[in-house]
Amino acid sequence: MKLKSIKLNVENATANVIINHGEVNILSNELILELQHVISELNKDAQVKIVIFRSMNEHFFSAHLDLNLINHEKEGITGMNNFMKLIEDIKNMRAITFAIVNGIARGGGNEFVMACDIAYGTENAVFAQPELNTNIPPGGQGTVQAALRLGRSRALEFLLTGADMDAPTAERFGYITRYVPSHSIEQTLQQVITPLTFLDQRNIDMIKEIIDLAIHDEKAAIQLERKMFIERAEEEKTQYLIGKVIKHGAQTSREIHIEELLADVVADITQDMIKQQKNN
Amino acid sequence: MKLKSIKLNVENATANVIINHGEVNILSNELILELQHVISELNKDAQVKIVIFRSMNEHFFSAHLDLNLINHEKEGITGMNNFMKLIEDIKNMRAITFAIVNGIARGGGNEFVMACDIAYGTENAVFAQPELNTNIPPGGQGTVQAALRLGRSRALEFLLTGADMDAPTAERFGYITRYVPSHSIEQTLQQVITPLTFLDQRNIDMIKEIIDLAIHDEKAAIQLERKMFIERAEEEKTQYLIGKVIKHGAQTSREIHIEELLADVVADITQDMIKQQKNN
Amino acid sequence: MKLKSIKLNVENATANVIINHGEVNILSNELILELQHVISELNKDAQVKIVIFRSMNEHFFSAHLDLNLINHEKEGITGMNNFMKLIEDIKNMRAITFAIVNGIARGGGNEFVMACDIAYGTENAVFAQPELNTNIPPGGQGTVQAALRLGRSRALEFLLTGADMDAPTAERFGYITRYVPSHSIEQTLQQVITPLTFLDQRNIDMIKEIIDLAIHDEKAAIQLERKMFIERAEEEKTQYLIGKVIKHGAQTSREIHIEELLADVVADITQDMIKQQKNN
Numbered sequence: 039m040k041l042k043s044i045k046l047n048v049e050n051a052t053a054n055v056i057i058n059h060g061e062v063n064i065l066s067n068e069l070i071l072e073l074q075h076v077i078s079e080l081n082k083d084a085q086v087k088i089v090i091f092r093s094m095n096e097h098f099f100s101a102h103l104d105l106n107l108i109n110h111e112k113e114g115i116t117g118m119n120n121f122m123k124l125i126e127d128i129k130n131m132r133a134i135t136f137a138i139v140n141g142i143a144r145g146g147g148n149e150f151v152m153a154c155d156i157a158y159g160t161e162n163a164v165f166a167q168p169e170l171n172t173n174i175p176p177g178g179q180g181t182v183q184a185a186l187r188l189g190r191s192r193a194l195e196f197l198l199t200g201a202d203m204d205a206p207t208a209e210r211f212g213y214i215t216r217y218v219p220s221h222s223i224e225q226t227l228q229q230v231i232t233p234l235t236f237l238d239q240r241n242i243d244m245i246k247e248i249i250d251l252a253i254h255d256e257k258a259a260i261q262l263e264r265k266m267f268i269e270r271a272e273e274e275k276t277q278y279l280i281g282k283v284i285k286h287g288a289q290t291s292r293e294i295h296i297e298e299l300l301a302d303v304v305a306d307i308t309q310d311m312i313k314q315q316k317n318n
Numbered sequence: 319m320k321l322k323s324i325k326l327n328v329e330n331a332t333a334n335v336i337i338n339h340g341e342v343n344i345l346s347n348e349l350i351l352e353l354q355h356v357i358s359e360l361n362k363d364a365q366v367k368i369v370i371f372r373s374m375n376e377h378f379f380s381a382h383l384d385l386n387l388i389n390h391e392k393e394g395i396t397g398m399n400n401f402m403k404l405i406e407d408i409k410n411m412r413a414i415t416f417a418i419v420n421g422i423a424r425g426g427g428n429e430f431v432m433a434c435d436i437a438y439g440t441e442n443a444v445f446a447q448p449e450l451n452t453n454i455p456p457g458g459q460g461t462v463q464a465a466l467r468l469g470r471s472r473a474l475e476f477l478l479t480g481a482d483m484d485a486p487t488a489e490r491f492g493y494i495t496r497y498v499p500s501h502s503i504e505q506t507l508q509q510v511i512t513p514l515t516f517l518d519q520r521n522i523d524m525i526k527e528i529i530d531l532a533i534h535d536e537k538a539a540i541q542l543e544r545k546m547f548i549e550r551a552e553e554e555k556t557q558y559l560i561g562k563v564i565k566h567g568a569q570t571s572r573e574i575h576i577e578e579l580l581a582d583v584v585a586d587i588t589q590d591m592i593k594q595q596k597n598n
Numbered sequence: 599m600k601l602k603s604i605k606l607n608v609e610n611a612t613a614n615v616i617i618n619h620g621e622v623n624i625l626s627n628e629l630i631l632e633l634q635h636v637i638s639e640l641n642k643d644a645q646v647k648i649v650i651f652r653s654m655n656e657h658f659f660s661a662h663l664d665l666n667l668i669n670h671e672k673e674g675i676t677g678m679n680n681f682m683k684l685i686e687d688i689k690n691m692r693a694i695t696f697a698i699v700n701g702i703a704r705g706g707g708n709e710f711v712m713a714c715d716i717a718y719g720t721e722n723a724v725f726a727q728p729e730l731n732t733n734i735p736p737g738g739q740g741t742v743q744a745a746l747r748l749g750r751s752r753a754l755e756f757l758l759t760g761a762d763m764d765a766p767t768a769e770r771f772g773y774i775t776r777y778v779p780s781h782s783i784e785q786t787l788q789q790v791i792t793p794l795t796f797l798d799q800r801n802i803d804m805i806k807e808i809i810d811l812a813i814h815d816e817k818a819a820i821q822l823e824r825k826m827f828i829e830r831a832e833e834e835k836t837q838y839l840i841g842k843v844i845k846h847g848a849q850t851s852r853e854i855h856i857e858e859l860l861a862d863v864v865a866d867i868t869q870d871m872i873k874q875q876k877n878n
Contacts, residue, residue: 061571101573105560110552118551122544134758142574155754170521171513171580172559177547181525182539185532187749189467191495194435197525198414199513202576212492212772215751233731233759241730245741245757252745254536256814259742264682267737271678272670279732280665291621293661294702296762300731341851381853385840390832398831402824422854450801451793451860452839457827461805462819465812469747471775474715477805478694479793482856492772534816 039075043068045094046076051087051235053080053133058094062101065146067117070124077127087239088231089133091154092140099139099163100147108174118177121146125178128153134234134242136227139163139205140220149178151214152187158227159205160220165213168200187213236304282306319355323348325374326356331367331515333360333413338374342381345426347397350404357407367519368511369413371434372420379419379443380427388454398457401426405458408433414514414522416507419443419485420500429458431494432467438507439485440500445493448480467493516584562586599635603628605654606636611647611795613640613693618654622661625706627677630684637687647799648791649693651714652700659699659723660707668734678737681706685738688713694794694802696787699723699765700780709738711774712747718787719765720780725773728760747773796864842866 043059055076059069080086093099107117128135128150137143137154144166151157151165159165167180175181176197184193188211196203196213209217218226234242244266252259270276286292286302293299323339335356339349360366373379387397408415408430417423417434424446431437431445439445447460455461456477464473468491476483476493489497498506514522524546532539550556566572566582573579603619615636619629640646653659667677688695688710697703697714704726711717711725719725727740735741736757744753748771756763756773769777778786794802804826812819830836846852846862853859 062569062573064569097571097574101569105564105568108551108560109557114551115548118548122547134754144573144576156751166576168576168580170517170525171583172563173518173521173553173556174550175521175524175528175543175546177544177551179540179543181528181543182532182536185529185539186536189492190529190533191436192492193529194414194525195495195510197529198517198522199510201510201513210490210770212749212752215755230755230759230761233761237730237758238733241733241735242758244735245730245754248735248741249745249750249753249757252742253750256742256746259745260739263735263739263741264737266735267682268675268678270734271668271674271737273733276733277669280668283732284665288665289622289624289661291657293622293704294657296704296726296728300728303731342849342853344849377851377854381849385844385848388831388840389837394831395828398828402827424853424856446856448856448860450797450805451863452843453798453801453833453836454830455801455804455808455823455826457824457831459820459823461808461823462812462816465809465819466816469772470809470813471716472772473809474694474805475775475790477809478797478802479790481790481793490770 039072041072041076044072044076048080048083048086051085052231053083053086053089054092055080055089056092056094057100062098062142063093063095063147064101064104065121065124065150066104067107067113067120070117070120074120074124074127077124077131081132084239086133087237087242088136088234089131090136090138090227091150092138095141097162098141098147099137099143100150101142102145102147102168103178105172108172121178125149125153132239132243138223138227139165139214140223142166142202144202145169145176145180146178149176149180149183152180152183153178156230157214158216158218158223159208159214160218160223161205162220163205163208164202165205165208166200166202167197170198170200184213187211279303279307319352321352321356324352324356328360328363328366331365332511333363333366333369334372335360335369336372336374337380342378342422343373343375343427344381344384345401345404345430346384347387347393347400350397350400353404354400354407357404357411361412364519366413367517367522368416368514369411370416370418370507371430372418375421377442378421378427379417379423380430381422382425382427382448383458385452388452401458405429405433412519412523418503418507419445419494420503422482424482425449425456425460426458429456429460429463432460432463433458436510437494438496438498438503439488439494440498440503441485442500443485443488444482445485445488446480446482447477450478450480464493467491559583559587599632601632601636604632604636608640608643608646611645612791613643613646613649614652615640615649616652616654617660622658622702623653623655623707624661624664625681625684625710626664627667627673627680630677630680634680634684634687637684637691641692644799646693647797647802648696648794649691650696650698650787651710652698655701658701658707659697659703660710661702662705662707662728663738665732668732681738685709685713692799692803698783698787699725699774700783702726702762704762705729705736705740706738709736709740709743712740712743713738716790717774718776718778718783719768719774720778720783721765722780723765723768724762725765725768726760726762727757730758730760744773747771839863839867 045056047054135154137151205217208214325336415434417431485497488494605616607614695714697711765777768774
């Protein structure tokens with residue numbers, strides 16, 4: 039598929055998905071299909087562990103779902119179904135997903151953000167679900183996400199007014215992961231993403247699984263966490279890594295500067311990998 | 319019923335319920351019965367979409383349930399049951415309920431606040447459940463509300479100490495909807511309530527239903543949200559409103575100033591309504 | 599058991615458990631067994647209502663579980679099991695437990711903090727679960743606690759990066775109970791603990807029970823709260839205490855200064871107790 043509205047840029051473990059679709063990044067059926075295609079491709083790319091969704095639009099992350107799709111015509115129903123599937127697809131991505139919101143995210147555009155694992159909003163961001171103005175509820179899990187993140191009272195205020203919420207408020211209310219001023223976005227991303235690039239995919243999967251279970255069944259999640267802890271403890275890889283961190287000062291006051299300790303571990307492991315490659 | 323301790327003022331979609339009952343707005347059986355009566359009347363009034371509970375008392379929203387009712391005498395048990403029913407009645411009101419807390423809300427008075435959909439607290443507000451000082455737990459769902467809003471750790475601190483929490487802290491901890499300085503209360507209310515007056519009652523009901531379900535069963539709520547989205551999309555009213563918002567610049571960069579766009583839509587719809595009335 | 603790494607200091611209702619174990623308060627099997635012993639003793643001491651865990655280490659609350667225990671050797675498995683049991687033991691303590699975190703709490707050390715009822719962090723505190731660096735998940739309910747306290751999105755960021763979180767952020771995100779600057783810790787503790795010392799153990803138990811139920815089953819918790827409210831209302835002790843608070847100004851504007859009112863009640867009750875002791 040030739041991408042018309044998305045710029046995709048994969049470098050090492052990180053994919054940047056940059057949306058540029060018309061005046062307001064409207065989620066048209068065209069854009070939805072492109073996004074589904076990109077997501078499907080990224081899910082197949084084992085090297086990609088991090089996916090960052092961004093907008094090239096100066097004012098909008100995404101205005102909302104194409105209003106022309108909201109009706110009972112054949113194309114509309116297809117579009118609405120594609121949109122609801124897109125939200126599920128984003129939620130189910132294998133990689134760790136980030137939404138960088140440096141503009142307006144409303145309606146389906148905001149539901150896109152909420153479907154990502156992590157959402158950062160800048161001073162230019164606003165978040166809203168103004169659907170009730172057109173007699174519809176949010177349809178991309180926006181009602182549910184508001185309830186879970188904001189609690190009953192703030193969700194009611196947010197959804198019934200449909201008003202814009204800025205990023206500092208959204209952080210304070212736990213609606214987004216963090217408020218990050220636009221001038222710090224790249225640095226913050228760099229800092230957060232660097233440790234993620236070292237993670238095994240199965241460890242990402244493991245943490246996601248325990249978290250998702252914990253929110254619905256605390257006791258079952260405690261059992262799962264214990265089981266995984268015991269299982270992983272037995273692995274050779276664990277013993278190798280524990281050996282390395284102890285070698286570089288774990289269990290001593292060197293842990294005061296844990297980032298230096300871990301940098302030394304990474305350097306050491308890299309040396310081992312180079313040696314091994316030479317031997318093969 | 320002649321109201322002795324409540325001033326009721328209904329204007330268009332908004333009812334103001336102003337409590338003025340003795341030295342500290344104690345929740346006596348008398349006041350409870352008046353409140354139940356007012357709530358029952360407001361539930362019957364289809365035009366009322368917003369109910370705002372306020373206090374005329376300089377220092378108190380409400381001190382607490384009448385302590386003379388807390389015993390095993392006949393009148394006491396009736397009073398306690400009436401109180402517990404009052405809390406349920408507030409929670410089940412058809413309208414969107416606001417508590418404006420500009421003074422002390424403790425014990426049953428605080429449970430009254432927590433039973434409302436939305437709670438604003440000013441610099442004069444404090445919230446507390448000091449019941450343990452008299453060997454009883456909160457009895458109007460105050461223990462449960464603290465647990466759900468504050469989380470286990472902060473709920474323990476709050477309930478076991480019984481100490482006052484001010485409004486900025488209560489906002490920060492997600493215990494109330496928002497901290498609003500007293501000089502901004504009317505302006506904030508105006509801003510929040512204006513869009514609510516345009517809502518159909520069935521849309522208020524729909525959002526409440528999805529939110530309440532989401533908190534207890536995320537998956538079921540996602541299904542309900544989808545179903546309502548598809549159903550509402552088909553309605554003529556939806557098509558009419560989508561036509562109007564598109565006419566006034568939806569899907570274009572005019573959405574940067576969405577409040578202007580929506581004001582134009584409201585003006586346009588009002589014109590249509592006037593025309594229609596002339597034709598009939 | 600002779601305590602080597604713990605200083606235990608019980609005064610009236612409050613026990614201070616001060617940990618001083620090697621360079622970084624590593625949770626070795628030795629320290630774990632000492633902690634289990636202390637917890638077991640404190641559970642038996644009916645006078646102890648408050649337990650405060652602290653560290654004497656300048657930099658660390660506790661670095662983490664002893665990495666030498668994380669393997670599939672007999673001693674390791676015993677150590678891991680003891681650690682997981684320690685976390686459960688802390689969670690199940692009869693007393694109200696506080697963790698005063700004035701240094702680094704990572705891995706098992708942070709899970710220790712999260713197992714306490716209440717956690718205060720100072721400007722010197724950091725909280726982290728860096729286990730993924732060694733191919734293991736947190737094993738002391740750290741994954742689950744992060745999910746429940748931070749929500750899905752922030753828990754993912756926290757656990758997948760393994761990065762340190764400072765106390766102001768941890769308070770803002772609801773991960774700890776409160777950020778308290780180190781110079782205010784003793785005063786804050788004094789203020790919070792004083793009302794707790796007057797509580798009957800069974801009332802502490804009651805509040806814990808309703809809170810824990812509420813988080814998992816709101817409706818059942820509402821029923822339990824009501825039942826306890828009605829039951830406690832009937833008790834002679836309740837009537838006695840209600841008589842005292844009314845005598846000292848409850849239900850009047852004296853409640854504006856509730857702390858003075860309650861101080862008078864305490865003084866009055868103390869007089870009654872002295873009189874009764876003289877009569878016996």
